[in-house]
Structure formats: C-alpha cells, structure tokens
Amino acid sequence: MAVRFSKSPFLGSPVSSISINLNRPTKFCRFSVQNHSVQHSSCDTNKQLILQVKEKLKKDHPSLPVGKNGRDDDEMILWFLKDRKFSVEEAVAKLSKAISWREELKVSELTEESVKNIAKTGKAYLHDFLDVNGRPVLIVVAAKHFAAMQDPAEDKKLCAFLVEKALSRLPPGKNEILGIFDLRGFATENADLNFIKFLFDVFYYYYPKRLDQVLFVDAPFIFKPVWQLAKPLLKSYASLVRFISLETLKKEYFTEETLPIIFKD
Incomplete structure (x- = not known):
C-alpha cells in the first residue's frame, strides 16, 4: 500500500510526486495497528519540528517567498528535515539556501520553451x-x-x-x-x-x-x-x-x- 502526494516537497512541476511506502516504517510517522501511541507520538513530533523550522525561517529569512516550495511549505520542510536527520538548525540553513536558489533561477517558471x-x-x-x-x-x-x-x-x-x-x-x-x-x-x-x-x-x-x-x-x-x-x-x-x-x-x-x-x- 502506498500514499501518494500530488505535489513533491521540492519540485516546481505540479505533476511531480513523492511516495511513501507504508509497508515499511519511515522515520516520519510509523503506521502501526498494534501501537497507536507510537504513531501519534511520531506524527506529533514531526509537526512540532515543522513548526519550529517555519518559525525560524520566518524570523531569520523573512524575505523568502511563501507558498509551494517556499518557507512555509510543510512537505518541503519535512523532506529537508529528513535529509538533515531532523536537525532544525541544519534544515533551516539548507532550506534557506535552496529556496533562494530556486527563486534566483526561477525554477518554477522553467519550461520546454525556455530551455x-x-x-x-x-x-x-x-x-x-x-x-x-x-x-x-x-x-x-x-x-x-x-x-x-x-x-x-x-x-x-x-x-x-x-x-x-x-x-x-x-x-x-x-x-x-x-x-x-x-x-x-x-x-x-x-x-x-x-x-x-x-x-x-x-x-x-x-x-x-x-x-x-x-x-x-x-x-x-x-x-x-x-x-x-x-x-x-x-x-x-x-x-x-x-x-x-x-x-x-x-x-x-x-x-x-x-x-x-x-x-x-
């Protein structure tokens, strides 16, 4: 069984996707019939970390855009938290650089015609x-x-x-x-x-x-x-x-x- 998000946490294309295989536990949220407390604990922790990243990005990098692929994009933040082993400080540093790069290169506006x-x-x-x-x-x-x-x-x-x-x-x-x-x-x-x-x-x-x-x-x-x-x-x-x-x-x-x-x- 797989859960499929219609938009990737880090893509300009609306048809992009990221999938999580629920047959195998992830670091984000463990789906378990036997232990609901573990499931909710993991999900709650993720939400708290995402919120911390959002608040720090807003405080330290207020000029960064919001919305899809911006500083308040939950899915994008979660992906970078995973990459940085759930370190808020490291995720913020990497995210701010990535979002700035995307904005500078106008990644979301790139098309077959433009290249x-x-x-x-x-x-x-x-x-x-x-x-x-x-x-x-x-x-x-x-x-x-x-x-x-x-x-x-x-x-x-x-x-x-x-x-x-x-x-x-x-x-x-x-x-x-x-x-x-x-x-x-x-x-x-x-x-x-x-x-x-x-x-x-x-x-x-x-x-x-x-x-x-x-x-x-x-x-x-x-x-x-x-x-x-x-x-x-x-x-x-x-x-x-x-x-x-x-x-x-x-x-x-x-x-x-x-x-x-x-x-x-």
Whole structure:
C-alpha cells in the first residue's frame, strides 16, 4: 500500500510526486495497528519540528517567498528535515539556501520553451524509459558540452528543468533518479570542472537525497586527470559514481526495449 502526494516537497512541476511506502516504517510517522501511541507520538513530533523550522525561517529569512516550495511549505520542510536527520538548525540553513536558489533561477517558471535552445545541443536530456530499478534516467553526453562556447547560465537552467522533469516521473515508492554520463568521444575541450561540481551541488543542496547513482560510461584515458581533480570537490558524493563499460550498462541497467538509443550502436 502506498500514499501518494500530488505535489513533491521540492519540485516546481505540479505533476511531480513523492511516495511513501507504508509497508515499511519511515522515520516520519510509523503506521502501526498494534501501537497507536507510537504513531501519534511520531506524527506529533514531526509537526512540532515543522513548526519550529517555519518559525525560524520566518524570523531569520523573512524575505523568502511563501507558498509551494517556499518557507512555509510543510512537505518541503519535512523532506529537508529528513535529509538533515531532523536537525532544525541544519534544515533551516539548507532550506534557506535552496529556496533562494530556486527563486534566483526561477525554477518554477522553467519550461520546454525556455530551455529549447540549449536543449537542442543534445548535451543532456531525460530518457523516455526507467532503468531496471525503476528510476528516471538523466543522460549527459559529454562530447557535446563546450564550456568555452556555451552559456553556463543556460546550462544551469537546463539542469534544473531536467531534474524537475525527472522527479515528476518518479513511480510510486521511488524517490531517487539515475544519472548517466556518456564519456565516449570526450576531449579536453569538453572538460568543465566547474559544471561537474555544480551538478553535484544541485543534488546536495537543492535536491537532497534525489540522486541514487551516477554512471560514467566508457571513460577514455584523457578523462582520468579530470576525475582526479573533480573527485575531491565532490566529497562524499563521489561515492555515488561508478565507472562502467557500455556492455555493463546494457546488461545491468536496461532491457533491450528500454536501452537509450545512443547506446544501441
């Protein structure tokens, strides 16, 4: 059995969703037929923590917007409390940064039309199918990224738009997505440490606990020094990265029908 919220705590898209599997107890509210006191205690605690975060955000960051994805959004607050292990201080710090970023980038206003020019490059897109583990799949084609020629501001907008789109396709019971970097044909002009760090910052600060794994497919020798420089910048998130071959990608992550077209060569 699953409870499905029509809006995610941290998405601009109204069709986005987050699901909680009631077959497995959560840290938020335990549903138990045998012990109603535990259930109510957990729920009451969550409500109190949410209220504390709201009050602190209002006091310390009054200029932040309210409403959906704002400083008084209960679902968003609860998600960040979970990420920060229910520390009010840490949740407030991270939430204020995330809400400010969303407002600055105008995430809720991003559309297919607003990112169409940079999307035409084919450097990044959302795959039409889920992987074998039921995760939405974001694909980045490194050989089509040219930091010296493309506007980094547009890259950031495309990134936010695609993450929002991916999260809107989460199936019930799933909360995380898969990222794939196609490194075939990677050259020095495709290297961009700043953008690699930005991508991981997005998932740490603005979309916490949404990135499950990152696959680097067929990384050439020339990519190794780039990774050695990037890895320390990513800190613990570097552990999400797995270097794999194209054959491994085909065997372990997709079926013949769901394999992305670019990997069918």
